Each structure stands twice: as structure tokens, then as C-alpha cells.
Amino acid sequence: MERSLADLEVLVRNRICSVCTERTIEGRCGLEQPSSCALFRLFPQVAQAIQSVQSDDIQQYIEAIRRNVCSVCAEQAGDGSCESRQQVRCAMDAYLLLVVDAIEEATGKTFDRRGLDGAGSGVATRRPPKAATSTVI
Ligand code: SF4
Numbered sequence: 001m002e003r004s005l006a007d008l009e010v011l012v013r014n015r016i017c018s019v020c021t022e023r024t025i026e027g028r029c030g031l032e033q034p035s036s037c038a039l040f041r042l043f044p045q046v047a048q049a050i051q052s053v054q055s056d057d058i059q060q061y062i063e064a065i066r067r068n069v070c071s072v073c074a075e076q077a078g079d080g081s082c083e084s085r086q087q088v089r090c091a092m093d094a095y096l097l098l099v100v101d102a103i104e105e106a107t108g109k110t111f112d113r114r115g116l117d118g119a120g121s122g123v124a125t126r127r128p129p130k131a132a133t134s135t136v137i
């Protein structure tokens with residue numbers, strides 16, 4: 001993948017923030033502390049996870065994200081659980097499919113998503129309810 005970190009973050013922000021339920025009608029992040037969003041707080045690790053995998057199997061990217069991102073996130077408990085993940089409050093997890101979409105655009109790949117459909121993947125697979133726009137916060 002030849003995308004720079006900055007390019008990839010812009011791409012992911014365009015995809016995720018524009019549909020995120022935390023986004024305000026003014027087009028800003030509605031979190032009390034926008035910098036606390038795990039997806040972008042840990043974006044270097046996200047990019048590293050993406051770039052560490054050479055596969056068409058999306059499950060391997062998910063595992064890399066868990067290994068490289070969740071493992072260094074302060075929200076994750078010692079047993080590997082995450083309350084934010086369980087409550088679908090982590091943009092990283094809640095919008096993972098859209099992150100995947102952005103990754104596909106960046107790499108030109110089409111991933112096998114069958115692993116996302118089964119129980120026990122540990123991944124929230126819901127699509128956000130809002131319509132996508134292309135505005136960057
Ligand atoms: S993805 Fe993160 S930074 Fe973007 S609007 Fe949602 S909570 Fe805020």
C-alpha cells in the first residue's frame with residue numbers, strides 16, 4: 001500500500017466522521033473531547049495494522065487491528081474485553097466495515113467478508129444510520 005498516513009487518515013475521516021452518530025448538525029465531532037475518539041487517537045496504530053497485513057482475508061486485518069490497536073488502547077481491560085466495544089461506543093469498532101471500505105479504496109482490494117457475518121467475530125458489523133456525505137470535520 002503506497003498511501004501515506006496522512007492520506008489514509010483523510011480517507012478514513014471522510015468515510016467515518018461523515019456518518020458517525022457523534023457528528024453534530026454543524027458537521028463537528030460531538031464528543032466532549034474529539035481527540036479521545038479511539039479510531040483517530042490511535043490512527044498510527046490503525047495504519048500500521050493495515051499495512052502489516054498482505055491478504056485478501058479481511059479477518060486478518062481485523063485481528064491485526066485488535067492486536068495493534070486494542071492492545072495499546074487504555075479502554076481495553078486486562079482480560080481483553082472492552083466496555084466501549086460492548087456498548088458500541090468505539091468508532092473503531094462500530095464503523096469497522098466503513099473502515100474496511102476505506103481500506104479497500106486505498107488498496108484497491110476486495111476483501112472476503114464472510115468472517116464478519118459469523119457470531120463470535122468480536123466485531124460490531126452494523127452500518128451507521130446516517131447517510132454518507134463527503135465533508136471532513
Ligand atoms: S469517528 Fe470519531 S472523530 Fe469522527 S465524528 Fe465519530 S467520534 Fe468524532
Ligand code: SF4
Pocket residue numbers: 038039069070071073074075076082083084085090091092093
Ligand atoms: S474497541 Fe475498545 S480497546 Fe479497541 S480501540 Fe475501541 S475503545 Fe480501544
